[in-house]
Amino acid sequence: MAEASETRYRVGGMDCAACASKIDTAVRRVAGVADVTVSVATGTMTIRHDASSDLKAVQKKVTGLGYSVWPFAGNAVPSDEHGLHDHADHDHDHDHAGHDYARHDRDHRHGEREIEKLHGQDHATMTGSWWQSRKGRLTIFSGAALVAAYAIGHLVPAIASYAFIVAMLVGLLPIARRAVMAAFSGTPFSIEMLMTIAAVGAVIINAGEEAATVVFLFLVGELLEGVAAGKARESIQSLTALVPKTALLEDNGQMREMPAESLAVGAIIIVRPGDRISADGVIISGESAIDEAPVTGESTPLRKGVDAVVYAGTVNGDAVLRVRVTAAAADNTIARVVKLVEEAQESKAPTERFIDRFSRYYTPSVVVVAALVAVVPPLFLGGAWGEWIYKGLAILLIGCPCALVISTPAAIAASLSAGARRGLLMKGGAVLETLGKVTMVAFDKTGTLTEGKPRVTDIVSFGLGEAQLLSRAAVLEQGSSHPLALAILNRARMDGVPVPPALELEALPGKGVTGEVGGETVDLLSPPAARERGALNAGQEARIAGLNDEGKSVSVLLVNGLVAGLIAMRDEPREDAEAGLSALKSAGVKAMMLTGDNKRTAAAVADMLGIDWRGEMMPEDKQRVVGELKRKGFVVAKVGDGINDAPALAAADIGIAMGGGTDVALETADAAALHGRVGDVARMIALSQRTMRNIVANITIALGLKAVFLVTTIIGITGLWPAILADTGATVLVTMNALRLLRIKA
Incomplete structure (x- = not known):
């Protein structure tokens, strides 16, 4: 079997899932194509194919449906198909930061215009204002023709019907061409086909004025869909404009x-x-x-x-x-964020997959219902043919699934974009949907609930002043990269304590460090090492034990063999940890801390944060606890650094990596909080819940409007143009409702 290759294209003019479905069906029929992924959210198509595949035929299939198409830079594709491979979309400069877009921006804009001239796409990408696009111009011409037809009808009533037919054809011919191409490419029940049948049928039953009006309203609806879809698409891609x-x-x-x-x-x-x-x-x-x-x-x-x-x-x-x-x-970070969000938008949520399956049966069913409404009453109930055919045509328009199939992906794309712009990365619709169901969050401690680096919390002096004590300790720690040494050096720098050079520094493996400082022998030791020298009295031992009970590590400073003081350090909770955990509690989500640290330290941190905890846990122990929580009925999110917690992250329903733009934070787990803030977990869950509410509202709008107009059409209250408003209006309402998610403040 020939080795499979992958080629990625930008597709101009896709506004809804129905567009993507038509392209997917058509391209799959090309010989040698193994798989097709079409994303409305990113305006892209990726095909897997073998060496025998004719990529020219792929492009012709897509352009034949009325869309513009051109390969991404770097794709190995034939170069003689009208120069299509040269035309990258530079109005989407921000697609992939790695592609050499900006350098050829002017040439590629010219190339895009040439594509439109060669193929006459009504769906060509909007590169400027809406009225400058082919879709915008077609809508304007159709509207002007409709106004002219009304004017002619008033001036010369005898030819009014012909004027409306001409006005209808101005908008319908491009629609009909797309309908025929879609039918030959395997999509006979497209919205364009339903529109064409309805418009032609309306003319046959002498409803030419309504037919022309319906075609114009359809084009207006498509134009609005394009503008709304473009806003959703640009939200995340505009990040690259920051570089x-x-x-x-x-x-x-x-x-x-x-x-x-x-x-x-x-x-x-x-x-x-x-x-x-x-x-x-x-x-x-x-x-x-x-x-x-x-x-x-x-x-x-x-x-x-x-x-x-x-x-x-x-x-x-x-x-x-x-x-x-x-x-x-x-x-770079922005390019990787954009790439991950684009990939996430191509990953369908369970709800979206269900809607897709439902729509495959829904549209043919609508056609059958429309045919029955048009034929059964006249044949068997004595109804008037003209009246019931008219109602059947209206039902064809009402039944278009556009609003339904875009209800979920539009909301998910908007939420993924809104989250990414606020440092919340979720890898796909399934992750976004599951986050809203989380009932238990298991946190790692170090670097997640805490800063991940110890800080000096106590300086206990036995004779020397605090500054003198800190200065001598910092002298010994110069040049060390140990976390405790860095904590002492940072505190000395913050307090403005002088740190003179030391002489004859010597590391004492497992014990501490010693050296000559200003003629004094100074040692910075662990308590057991100081204990070995017999340097600690009962009061000092009690003080060390008290600090240890608070989860603090203690270093003992000796000057000329005598204890001069103690320095205590601890990995402190993040500033937002308490507020973040409180936000989860308010949302009804439980939290637990799983850490490999000793139980005394774990208890101290957990007490400060008011959280349940498990200490001294190996990676496999964390994985086991996550499994136990799931068996108890919890939907578990595991939050960690993406490396040490890998088994637990994999075992959880949702794995969330914490970190500011690191490879681990971006490329492991199901989601990533780029800020590294504890509160971001609650924000992800809240964003998911808002998204699911938005999707429910969208589906209600889509099906509710159709149900209302279906009933009113059958009983004779509404006709063709309200029917098309039910379709395009619902689609625009659904898209605009989804775009509200872009304004979410996280």
């Missing part, structure tokens, strides 16, 4: 401007105050306040210095920084 197009590269001591997309890993860039950072990197000199709100939504600028990680698209505050690039443009 500047150029960067200042340091090259042999000189600065030169270059395209940001061309920066190589390891390059040194200069970031001036007020500039956006053009690549992910590490600060190698300088210290500044970094505004990360554009990327993570974090409102407070963070002070960052040497060795701190910075992200593309964030804003440098008040000082010049030199940054070493750590990721190419295609792999």
